[in-house]
Amino acid sequence: MNAEGRPPLRHGHLERLMHYYHFITEHIASSDNDTVSSAQLAELLNMDDTQVRKDFAAIGVRGRARVGYRASEVVKAIREVLGFHERREAVLIGAGRLGGALAAYRGFRQYGLAISALVDADPGRAGEVIGELEVQPLDRLEALIAAKGLRIGVLTVPAEAAQDLADRLVMAGVRAIWNFAPTALAVPEYVIVRHEHISVGFAELAYYLKQSGR
Amino acid sequence: MNAEGRPPLRHGHLERLMHYYHFITEHIASSDNDTVSSAQLAELLNMDDTQVRKDFAAIGVRGRARVGYRASEVVKAIREVLGFHERREAVLIGAGRLGGALAAYRGFRQYGLAISALVDADPGRAGEVIGELEVQPLDRLEALIAAKGLRIGVLTVPAEAAQDLADRLVMAGVRAIWNFAPTALAVPEYVIVRHEHISVGFAELAYYLKQSGR
DNA sequence: TAGATTGTTAATCGATTAACAATC
Protein backbone atom coordinates (compact mmCIF):
# COMPACT_ATOMS: atom_id res chain seq x y z
CA MET A 1 0.00 0.00 0.00
CA ASN A 2 1.20 3.51 -0.71
CA ALA A 3 0.31 6.89 0.74
CA GLU A 4 -3.09 6.88 -0.96
CA GLY A 5 -3.92 3.47 0.49
CA ARG A 6 -3.84 1.80 -2.88
CA PRO A 7 -1.72 -1.20 -3.76
CA PRO A 8 1.36 -0.27 -5.76
CA LEU A 9 1.07 -0.45 -9.52
CA ARG A 10 2.96 -3.06 -11.48
CA HIS A 11 4.97 -2.62 -14.62
CA GLY A 12 2.16 -3.50 -17.03
CA HIS A 13 -0.22 -1.21 -15.26
CA LEU A 14 2.18 1.73 -15.38
CA GLU A 15 2.78 1.15 -19.07
CA ARG A 16 -0.92 1.17 -19.79
CA LEU A 17 -1.44 4.35 -17.78
CA MET A 18 1.25 6.06 -19.84
CA HIS A 19 -0.45 4.75 -22.94
CA TYR A 20 -3.82 6.22 -21.93
CA TYR A 21 -2.17 9.45 -20.92
CA HIS A 22 -0.44 9.92 -24.26
CA PHE A 23 -3.43 8.91 -26.25
CA ILE A 24 -5.84 11.19 -24.43
CA THR A 25 -3.55 14.19 -24.34
CA GLU A 26 -2.70 13.78 -28.01
CA HIS A 27 -6.09 12.92 -29.44
CA ILE A 28 -8.79 14.20 -27.18
CA ALA A 29 -9.09 17.94 -26.73
CA SER A 30 -8.90 18.83 -23.08
CA SER A 31 -11.94 21.06 -22.82
CA ASP A 32 -13.63 20.24 -19.56
CA ASN A 33 -16.55 18.24 -20.83
CA ASP A 34 -14.71 15.93 -23.19
CA THR A 35 -15.51 12.37 -22.41
CA VAL A 36 -14.06 9.08 -23.48
CA SER A 37 -15.53 5.59 -23.01
CA SER A 38 -13.62 2.48 -22.07
CA ALA A 39 -14.75 0.86 -25.32
CA GLN A 40 -13.37 3.75 -27.37
CA LEU A 41 -9.98 3.65 -25.70
CA ALA A 42 -9.87 -0.13 -25.83
CA GLU A 43 -10.61 -0.15 -29.52
CA LEU A 44 -8.04 2.48 -30.36
CA LEU A 45 -5.33 1.06 -28.14
CA ASN A 46 -6.16 -2.46 -29.21
CA MET A 47 -7.02 -3.91 -25.83
CA ASP A 48 -9.93 -5.13 -23.74
CA ASP A 49 -12.40 -2.57 -22.43
CA THR A 50 -12.66 -4.23 -19.02
CA GLN A 51 -8.95 -3.64 -18.62
CA VAL A 52 -9.43 0.08 -19.13
CA ARG A 53 -12.19 0.27 -16.56
CA LYS A 54 -10.13 -1.68 -14.04
CA ASP A 55 -7.11 0.49 -14.59
CA PHE A 56 -9.17 3.63 -14.08
CA ALA A 57 -10.84 2.19 -10.99
CA ALA A 58 -7.39 1.38 -9.58
CA ILE A 59 -6.36 5.03 -9.68
CA GLY A 60 -9.67 6.25 -8.32
CA VAL A 61 -11.27 7.54 -11.50
CA ARG A 62 -15.00 6.96 -11.75
CA GLY A 63 -17.01 7.28 -14.92
CA ARG A 64 -20.68 7.74 -15.58
CA ALA A 65 -22.84 5.07 -17.14
CA ARG A 66 -23.97 5.91 -20.68
CA VAL A 67 -21.45 8.76 -20.78
CA GLY A 68 -17.97 7.53 -20.10
CA TYR A 69 -15.01 9.10 -18.33
CA ARG A 70 -14.07 12.76 -18.27
CA ALA A 71 -10.85 13.00 -20.23
CA SER A 72 -9.50 15.82 -18.12
CA GLU A 73 -10.17 13.85 -14.94
CA VAL A 74 -8.37 10.78 -16.27
CA VAL A 75 -5.37 12.83 -17.29
CA LYS A 76 -5.27 14.57 -13.93
CA ALA A 77 -5.47 11.32 -11.99
CA ILE A 78 -2.66 9.75 -14.01
CA ARG A 79 -0.46 12.79 -13.53
CA GLU A 80 -1.22 12.62 -9.83
CA VAL A 81 -0.52 8.92 -9.39
CA LEU A 82 2.67 9.01 -11.42
CA GLY A 83 3.83 12.19 -9.76
CA PHE A 84 4.25 14.26 -12.93
CA HIS A 85 3.67 17.46 -10.98
CA GLU A 86 6.59 16.74 -8.64
CA ARG A 87 9.71 18.30 -10.03
CA ARG A 88 12.53 15.79 -10.05
CA GLU A 89 15.99 17.11 -10.72
CA ALA A 90 18.67 14.86 -12.12
CA VAL A 91 22.32 14.93 -13.03
CA LEU A 92 23.24 13.56 -16.43
CA ILE A 93 26.65 12.03 -16.98
CA GLY A 94 27.98 11.74 -20.48
CA ALA A 95 27.31 14.68 -22.78
CA GLY A 96 27.76 12.72 -26.00
CA ARG A 97 25.15 12.53 -28.69
CA LEU A 98 22.67 10.49 -26.67
CA GLY A 99 23.28 12.48 -23.50
CA GLY A 100 22.94 15.69 -25.43
CA ALA A 101 19.66 14.53 -26.93
CA LEU A 102 18.22 13.76 -23.49
CA ALA A 103 19.58 16.99 -21.98
CA ALA A 104 18.07 19.08 -24.75
CA TYR A 105 14.72 17.30 -24.93
CA ARG A 106 12.07 19.59 -23.54
CA GLY A 107 9.37 16.93 -23.44
CA PHE A 108 10.62 15.46 -20.16
CA ARG A 109 9.33 18.48 -18.30
CA GLN A 110 5.74 17.33 -18.56
CA TYR A 111 6.71 14.28 -16.52
CA GLY A 112 8.46 16.32 -13.88
CA LEU A 113 11.99 15.52 -14.99
CA ALA A 114 14.46 18.36 -15.06
CA ILE A 115 18.04 17.64 -15.95
CA SER A 116 19.74 20.26 -13.88
CA ALA A 117 23.39 19.30 -14.16
CA LEU A 118 25.42 17.90 -17.01
CA VAL A 119 28.93 16.48 -16.67
CA ASP A 120 31.35 14.89 -19.07
CA ALA A 121 34.62 13.05 -18.61
CA ASP A 122 36.23 14.97 -21.47
CA PRO A 123 37.60 18.22 -19.98
CA GLY A 124 37.54 19.70 -23.46
CA ARG A 125 33.75 19.58 -23.42
CA ALA A 126 33.49 21.66 -20.25
CA GLY A 127 31.82 24.98 -20.87
CA GLU A 128 29.92 23.82 -23.94
CA VAL A 129 26.23 24.66 -23.75
CA ILE A 130 23.55 22.05 -24.49
CA GLY A 131 19.91 22.99 -24.14
CA GLU A 132 20.03 25.37 -21.22
CA LEU A 133 22.94 23.75 -19.45
CA GLU A 134 26.65 24.14 -19.45
CA VAL A 135 28.74 20.97 -19.50
CA GLN A 136 30.73 20.60 -16.29
CA PRO A 137 33.94 18.64 -15.77
CA LEU A 138 33.50 15.19 -14.24
CA ASP A 139 35.41 16.04 -11.08
CA ARG A 140 32.64 18.43 -10.12
CA LEU A 141 30.12 15.56 -10.01
CA GLU A 142 29.97 15.15 -6.24
CA ALA A 143 29.91 18.89 -5.63
CA LEU A 144 27.00 19.35 -8.01
CA ILE A 145 24.99 16.53 -6.46
CA ALA A 146 25.57 17.90 -2.98
CA ALA A 147 24.86 21.50 -3.91
CA LYS A 148 21.56 20.73 -5.61
CA GLY A 149 20.57 17.77 -3.45
CA LEU A 150 20.17 15.57 -6.50
CA ARG A 151 18.78 12.07 -6.03
CA ILE A 152 18.53 10.91 -9.64
CA GLY A 153 21.37 10.19 -12.05
CA VAL A 154 21.18 9.58 -15.78
CA LEU A 155 24.03 7.57 -17.29
CA THR A 156 24.77 8.06 -20.98
CA VAL A 157 28.35 6.84 -21.00
CA PRO A 158 30.19 3.92 -22.61
CA ALA A 159 29.67 0.52 -20.97
CA GLU A 160 33.21 0.44 -19.55
CA ALA A 161 32.69 3.64 -17.58
CA ALA A 162 29.22 2.92 -16.23
CA GLN A 163 29.90 0.90 -13.07
CA ASP A 164 32.49 3.32 -11.70
CA LEU A 165 30.20 6.25 -12.28
CA ALA A 166 27.26 4.41 -10.74
CA ASP A 167 29.40 3.83 -7.64
CA ARG A 168 30.25 7.51 -7.48
CA LEU A 169 26.62 8.49 -7.90
CA VAL A 170 25.53 6.23 -5.06
CA MET A 171 28.35 7.41 -2.80
CA ALA A 172 27.31 10.98 -3.48
CA GLY A 173 23.71 10.30 -2.46
CA VAL A 174 21.91 9.40 -5.67
CA ARG A 175 19.12 6.88 -5.09
CA ALA A 176 17.79 6.26 -8.57
CA ILE A 177 19.76 5.66 -11.76
CA TRP A 178 18.41 5.82 -15.28
CA ASN A 179 20.97 3.73 -17.11
CA PHE A 180 21.45 4.02 -20.88
CA ALA A 181 24.84 2.33 -20.88
CA PRO A 182 24.66 -1.15 -22.41
CA THR A 183 25.74 -2.96 -19.25
CA ALA A 184 24.20 -4.12 -16.00
CA LEU A 185 24.99 -2.17 -12.85
CA ALA A 186 25.64 -3.52 -9.37
CA VAL A 187 24.19 -1.20 -6.75
CA PRO A 188 23.03 -1.46 -3.12
CA GLU A 189 19.42 -2.62 -2.75
CA TYR A 190 18.28 0.82 -1.64
CA VAL A 191 19.13 2.21 -5.06
CA ILE A 192 16.64 1.87 -7.90
CA VAL A 193 18.03 1.23 -11.36
CA ARG A 194 16.09 1.45 -14.58
CA HIS A 195 18.11 -0.04 -17.38
CA GLU A 196 17.08 1.36 -20.76
CA HIS A 197 18.15 -1.46 -23.00
CA ILE A 198 17.57 0.01 -26.42
CA SER A 199 18.86 -2.89 -28.46
CA VAL A 200 16.20 -5.13 -26.92
CA GLY A 201 13.74 -3.02 -28.87
CA PHE A 202 15.50 -3.75 -32.09
CA ALA A 203 15.85 -7.46 -31.31
CA GLU A 204 12.10 -7.66 -30.82
CA LEU A 205 11.37 -5.76 -33.99
CA ALA A 206 13.70 -7.99 -35.97
CA TYR A 207 12.23 -11.13 -34.43
CA TYR A 208 8.67 -10.16 -35.33
CA LEU A 209 9.78 -9.19 -38.81
CA LYS A 210 11.36 -12.59 -39.18
CA GLN A 211 8.27 -14.34 -37.82
CA SER A 212 6.06 -12.53 -40.27
CA GLY A 213 8.07 -14.11 -43.07
CA ARG A 214 10.80 -11.46 -43.51
CA MET B 1 4.71 -22.09 -35.29
CA ASN B 2 7.72 -20.72 -37.08
CA ALA B 3 10.21 -22.21 -39.49
CA GLU B 4 11.84 -24.28 -36.74
CA GLY B 5 8.50 -25.74 -35.69
CA ARG B 6 8.53 -23.93 -32.38
CA PRO B 7 5.75 -21.67 -31.13
CA PRO B 8 6.62 -17.99 -31.49
CA LEU B 9 8.20 -16.30 -28.49
CA ARG B 10 6.33 -13.68 -26.55
CA HIS B 11 7.55 -10.34 -25.32
CA GLY B 12 8.61 -11.51 -21.87
CA HIS B 13 10.40 -14.46 -23.30
CA LEU B 14 12.36 -12.34 -25.78
CA GLU B 15 13.32 -9.94 -23.02
CA ARG B 16 14.63 -12.75 -20.88
CA LEU B 17 16.60 -14.23 -23.77
CA MET B 18 18.29 -10.85 -24.30
CA HIS B 19 18.96 -10.74 -20.59
CA TYR B 20 20.67 -14.14 -20.61
CA TYR B 21 22.56 -13.22 -23.73
CA HIS B 22 23.97 -10.05 -22.28
CA PHE B 23 24.77 -11.59 -18.98
CA ILE B 24 26.57 -14.59 -20.43
CA THR B 25 28.50 -12.65 -23.05
CA GLU B 26 29.54 -10.06 -20.50
CA HIS B 27 30.32 -12.23 -17.52
CA ILE B 28 31.14 -15.71 -18.66
CA ALA B 29 34.21 -16.20 -20.79
CA SER B 30 33.31 -17.95 -24.00
CA SER B 31 35.94 -20.67 -24.00
CA ASP B 32 34.26 -23.82 -25.23
CA ASN B 33 33.87 -25.65 -21.97
CA ASP B 34 32.42 -22.86 -19.87
CA THR B 35 29.21 -23.95 -18.27
CA VAL B 36 26.48 -22.14 -16.43
CA SER B 37 23.69 -23.63 -14.34
CA SER B 38 20.09 -22.48 -14.29
CA ALA B 39 20.44 -21.78 -10.57
CA GLN B 40 23.45 -19.54 -11.16
CA LEU B 41 21.74 -17.50 -13.82
CA ALA B 42 18.52 -17.33 -11.83
CA GLU B 43 20.33 -16.07 -8.76
CA LEU B 44 22.27 -13.43 -10.63
CA LEU B 45 19.37 -12.25 -12.73
CA ASN B 46 17.03 -12.40 -9.79
CA MET B 47 14.53 -14.86 -11.14
CA ASP B 48 13.33 -18.45 -10.78
CA ASP B 49 15.59 -21.25 -11.98
CA THR B 50 12.73 -23.22 -13.52
CA GLN B 51 12.10 -20.23 -15.73
CA VAL B 52 15.63 -20.39 -17.06
CA ARG B 53 15.39 -24.08 -17.85
CA LYS B 54 12.06 -23.62 -19.59
CA ASP B 55 13.39 -20.73 -21.64
CA PHE B 56 16.39 -22.76 -22.73
CA ALA B 57 14.24 -25.78 -23.54
CA ALA B 58 12.02 -23.54 -25.67
CA ILE B 59 14.91 -22.60 -27.91
CA GLY B 60 16.22 -26.14 -28.09
CA VAL B 61 19.17 -25.88 -25.72
CA ARG B 62 19.75 -28.97 -23.58
CA GLY B 63 21.96 -29.06 -20.53
CA ARG B 64 23.61 -31.89 -18.66
CA ALA B 65 22.56 -32.94 -15.19
CA ARG B 66 25.15 -32.10 -12.54
CA VAL B 67 26.97 -29.88 -15.03
CA GLY B 68 24.68 -27.23 -16.41
CA TYR B 69 24.48 -25.60 -19.83
CA ARG B 70 27.34 -24.83 -22.14
CA ALA B 71 27.58 -21.06 -22.25
CA SER B 72 28.72 -20.97 -25.85
CA GLU B 73 25.82 -23.17 -26.89
CA VAL B 74 23.29 -20.96 -25.13
CA VAL B 75 24.70 -17.85 -26.75
CA LYS B 76 24.70 -19.48 -30.15
CA ALA B 77 21.11 -20.65 -29.82
CA ILE B 78 19.91 -17.20 -28.78
CA ARG B 79 21.73 -15.57 -31.66
CA GLU B 80 20.16 -18.11 -33.97
CA VAL B 81 16.60 -17.73 -32.69
CA LEU B 82 16.73 -13.95 -32.64
CA GLY B 83 18.43 -13.79 -36.01
CA PHE B 84 21.49 -11.81 -34.91
CA HIS B 85 23.52 -13.31 -37.73
CA GLU B 86 21.11 -12.01 -40.36
CA ARG B 87 22.24 -8.63 -41.53
CA ARG B 88 19.36 -6.18 -41.46
CA GLU B 89 19.88 -2.88 -43.17
CA ALA B 90 17.85 0.13 -42.17
CA VAL B 91 17.36 3.74 -43.15
CA LEU B 92 17.44 6.27 -40.34
CA ILE B 93 15.47 9.48 -40.64
CA GLY B 94 16.42 12.45 -38.51
CA ALA B 95 20.13 13.03 -38.02
CA GLY B 96 19.73 15.06 -34.84
CA ARG B 97 21.46 14.20 -31.60
CA LEU B 98 19.47 11.03 -30.96
CA GLY B 99 19.62 9.94 -34.59
CA GLY B 100 23.31 10.64 -34.66
CA ALA B 101 23.84 8.59 -31.51
CA LEU B 102 22.04 5.59 -33.03
CA ALA B 103 23.78 5.98 -36.38
CA ALA B 104 27.20 6.10 -34.75
CA TYR B 105 26.62 3.31 -32.22
CA ARG B 106 28.69 0.32 -33.26
CA GLY B 107 27.06 -2.05 -30.78
CA PHE B 108 24.02 -2.63 -33.00
CA ARG B 109 26.13 -4.70 -35.34
CA GLN B 110 26.21 -7.65 -33.00
CA TYR B 111 22.43 -7.87 -33.35
CA GLY B 112 22.57 -7.72 -37.12
CA LEU B 113 21.45 -4.12 -37.45
CA ALA B 114 23.26 -1.97 -39.95
CA ILE B 115 22.09 1.56 -40.50
CA SER B 116 22.98 1.96 -44.11
CA ALA B 117 21.33 5.24 -45.02
CA LEU B 118 20.84 8.44 -43.11
CA VAL B 119 18.57 11.27 -44.16
CA ASP B 120 17.62 14.60 -42.63
CA ALA B 121 14.98 17.17 -43.48
CA ASP B 122 17.44 20.02 -43.07
CA PRO B 123 19.23 20.45 -46.42
CA GLY B 124 22.05 22.17 -44.59
CA ARG B 125 22.94 18.89 -42.90
CA ALA B 126 23.38 17.04 -46.19
CA GLY B 127 26.94 15.90 -46.69
CA GLU B 128 27.81 15.86 -43.01
CA VAL B 129 29.40 12.59 -41.95
CA ILE B 130 28.19 10.67 -38.89
CA GLY B 131 29.82 7.38 -38.03
CA GLU B 132 30.54 5.99 -41.46
CA LEU B 133 27.59 7.57 -43.21
CA GLU B 134 26.95 10.75 -45.05
CA VAL B 135 23.71 12.56 -44.29
CA GLN B 136 21.45 12.63 -47.36
CA PRO B 137 18.68 15.12 -48.15
CA LEU B 138 15.18 13.96 -47.29
CA ASP B 139 14.01 13.98 -50.89
CA ARG B 140 16.36 11.11 -51.61
CA LEU B 141 14.51 8.89 -49.12
CA GLU B 142 12.54 6.84 -51.63
CA ALA B 143 15.49 6.47 -53.97
CA LEU B 144 17.72 5.18 -51.17
CA ILE B 145 15.12 2.67 -49.99
CA ALA B 146 14.61 1.40 -53.52
CA ALA B 147 18.31 1.26 -54.36
CA LYS B 148 19.26 -0.70 -51.25
CA GLY B 149 16.04 -2.66 -50.91
CA LEU B 150 15.59 -1.46 -47.34
CA ARG B 151 12.73 -2.88 -45.28
CA ILE B 152 13.41 -1.24 -41.91
CA GLY B 153 13.10 2.43 -41.01
CA VAL B 154 14.27 4.17 -37.86
CA LEU B 155 12.46 7.40 -36.99
CA THR B 156 14.30 9.93 -34.84
CA VAL B 157 12.34 13.02 -35.77
CA PRO B 158 10.05 15.41 -33.88
CA ALA B 159 6.57 14.12 -33.14
CA GLU B 160 4.94 16.43 -35.70
CA ALA B 161 6.95 14.98 -38.55
CA ALA B 162 6.65 11.31 -37.64
CA GLN B 163 3.35 10.29 -39.24
CA ASP B 164 4.14 11.81 -42.63
CA LEU B 165 7.50 10.13 -42.70
CA ALA B 166 6.02 6.82 -41.61
CA ASP B 167 3.60 7.07 -44.53
CA ARG B 168 6.46 7.71 -46.91
CA LEU B 169 8.43 4.81 -45.50
CA VAL B 170 5.52 2.43 -45.96
CA MET B 171 4.80 3.70 -49.47
CA ALA B 172 8.44 3.13 -50.36
CA GLY B 173 8.35 -0.47 -49.17
CA VAL B 174 9.47 -0.37 -45.54
CA ARG B 175 7.77 -3.07 -43.46
CA ALA B 176 9.15 -2.43 -39.97
CA ILE B 177 9.51 0.91 -38.19
CA TRP B 178 11.55 1.54 -35.08
CA ASN B 179 9.90 4.68 -33.78
CA PHE B 180 11.67 7.02 -31.37
CA ALA B 181 9.33 9.94 -32.00
CA PRO B 182 7.06 10.55 -29.00
CA THR B 183 3.85 9.87 -30.88
CA ALA B 184 1.82 6.88 -31.99
CA LEU B 185 1.90 5.96 -35.67
CA ALA B 186 -0.96 4.73 -37.82
CA VAL B 187 0.26 2.15 -40.32
CA PRO B 188 -1.26 -0.71 -42.35
CA GLU B 189 -1.48 -4.00 -40.44
CA TYR B 190 1.27 -5.55 -42.51
CA VAL B 191 3.77 -3.07 -41.09
CA ILE B 192 5.38 -3.76 -37.73
CA VAL B 193 6.00 -0.78 -35.46
CA ARG B 194 8.13 -0.79 -32.34
CA HIS B 195 7.53 2.38 -30.39
CA GLU B 196 10.49 3.23 -28.17
CA HIS B 197 8.76 5.30 -25.56
CA ILE B 198 11.69 6.55 -23.55
CA SER B 199 9.77 8.70 -21.11
CA VAL B 200 7.86 5.63 -19.93
CA GLY B 201 11.18 4.51 -18.49
CA PHE B 202 11.51 7.69 -16.52
CA ALA B 203 7.90 7.58 -15.35
CA GLU B 204 8.49 4.12 -13.95
CA LEU B 205 11.71 5.11 -12.26
CA ALA B 206 10.04 8.12 -10.70
CA TYR B 207 7.06 6.06 -9.57
CA TYR B 208 9.22 3.47 -7.83
CA LEU B 209 11.29 6.21 -6.25
CA LYS B 210 8.12 7.77 -4.93
CA GLN B 211 6.83 4.41 -3.68
CA SER B 212 10.05 3.79 -1.82
CA GLY B 213 9.42 6.98 0.13
CA ARG B 214 11.16 9.51 -2.11
C1' DT C 1 27.64 -44.51 -5.07
C1' DA C 2 25.83 -40.03 -3.55
C1' DG C 3 24.28 -35.95 -4.69
C1' DA C 4 23.73 -31.96 -7.80
C1' DT C 5 21.29 -30.46 -11.65
C1' DT C 6 18.33 -31.05 -15.53
C1' DG C 7 13.73 -31.67 -17.68
C1' DT C 8 8.98 -31.87 -17.08
C1' DT C 9 4.54 -32.38 -14.87
C1' DA C 10 1.51 -30.48 -11.50
C1' DA C 11 0.07 -26.64 -8.54
C1' DT C 12 -0.29 -21.89 -7.79
C1' DC C 13 -0.74 -17.42 -8.78
C1' DG C 14 -1.93 -13.33 -11.20
C1' DA C 15 -3.59 -11.14 -15.20
C1' DT C 16 -6.99 -11.04 -18.73
C1' DT C 17 -11.51 -11.62 -20.41
C1' DA C 18 -16.47 -12.66 -20.02
C1' DA C 19 -20.74 -11.83 -18.00
C1' DC C 20 -24.06 -9.11 -16.12
C1' DA C 21 -26.49 -6.26 -12.68
C1' DA C 22 -26.52 -1.36 -11.55
C1' DT C 23 -26.88 3.10 -13.32
C1' DC C 24 -27.64 7.05 -15.87
Place this chain on the structure above:
DNA sequence: TAGATTGTTAATCGATTAACAATC
Protein backbone atom coordinates in the same frame (compact mmCIF):
# COMPACT_ATOMS: atom_id res chain seq x y z
C1' DT D 1 -38.59 4.14 -20.98
C1' DA D 2 -34.92 1.85 -23.57
C1' DG D 3 -30.48 1.13 -24.14
C1' DA D 4 -25.55 2.26 -23.60
C1' DT D 5 -21.95 2.13 -20.46
C1' DT D 6 -19.98 1.60 -15.98
C1' DG D 7 -18.33 -1.24 -12.04
C1' DT D 8 -17.54 -5.60 -10.31
C1' DT D 9 -17.80 -10.56 -9.70
C1' DA D 10 -16.83 -14.89 -11.81
C1' DA D 11 -14.44 -17.68 -15.32
C1' DT D 12 -10.62 -18.36 -18.15
C1' DC D 13 -6.23 -18.24 -19.51
C1' DG D 14 -1.34 -18.01 -19.32
C1' DA D 15 2.72 -17.38 -16.79
C1' DT D 16 5.27 -18.47 -12.74
C1' DT D 17 6.70 -21.51 -9.20
C1' DA D 18 6.94 -25.98 -6.75
C1' DA D 19 7.87 -30.68 -6.80
C1' DC D 20 10.27 -34.50 -8.12
C1' DA D 21 11.83 -38.35 -11.05
C1' DA D 22 15.55 -38.95 -14.38
C1' DT D 23 20.25 -38.36 -15.23
C1' DC D 24 24.96 -37.66 -15.09
